[in-house]
Amino acid sequence: MNSPIDLKKFNQESKSEFPSNKKLKEKLRKSKSKNLDERFHQLHEETFKEIDCLNCANCCKTTSPIFIQTDIDRLAKTFRMKSSQFIETYLHRDEEGDYVLNSAPCPFLGAANKCLVYEDRPKACREYPHTDRKNMLGILDLTLRNTLVCPAVFKIFYEIGKDYRK
Structure with a gap:
């Protein structure tokens, strides 16, 4: 899929499907499926063959x-500044006490959705959208929230849902 993702359409669709995705999350939690990680990983590989993050960057x-x-x-x-200066310039603490960006979009998001600090990007960016991690059962709440942000996670959740609608 090489064309830009219609984020307006995605936003509407992901919000309308959120209640059913929430129910699916509960089914997945209750099922304690032994192959949930394997299924997520398989769908992660398949989905990212179709979806190019540079055509979206909705997370950023x-x-x-x-x-x-x-x-x-x-x-x-990277920016030749002190850590305290970096924090003062770009970050603040959220309700949970974590450092997060002061604003969205990410100040490091460049032209054509390219990350200006890609090689040095935060660990959370490196791991996003977390659909290829171990213990998917343990991060289902995060994954559900990510269905509202990432078209790939939305698609993966949809495909997993097919297994439970049979």
Whole structure:
């Protein structure tokens, strides 16, 4: 899929499907499926053959990763500034006490949806959208929230839902 993703359409669709995705999350939690990780990983591989993040970047446009200290130190070094100066310039603490960006879209999102600090990006960005992690059962709440942000996660959840609608 090489064309840009229609984020307005995605936003409407993901919101309208959220109640059924929430029910699916509960079914998945109750099922304690032994092959849930395997199924997520398989669908992750298939979906990212079709979806190119550079055609979307909705995560970079609408949300902030959590910045851990090693991320802050690495990016501060990249910008030749002190970690405290990087925090003062770009970050604040959220309700849970985590460092997050001051604003969206991400200030490091460049032209053509390219990350200006890709090689030094935060760990949370490197791992996003987390659909290829171990113990998917343990991060179902996060995955459900990500169905509202990431078209790939939305598609993966839809495909997994087919297994439970049979």
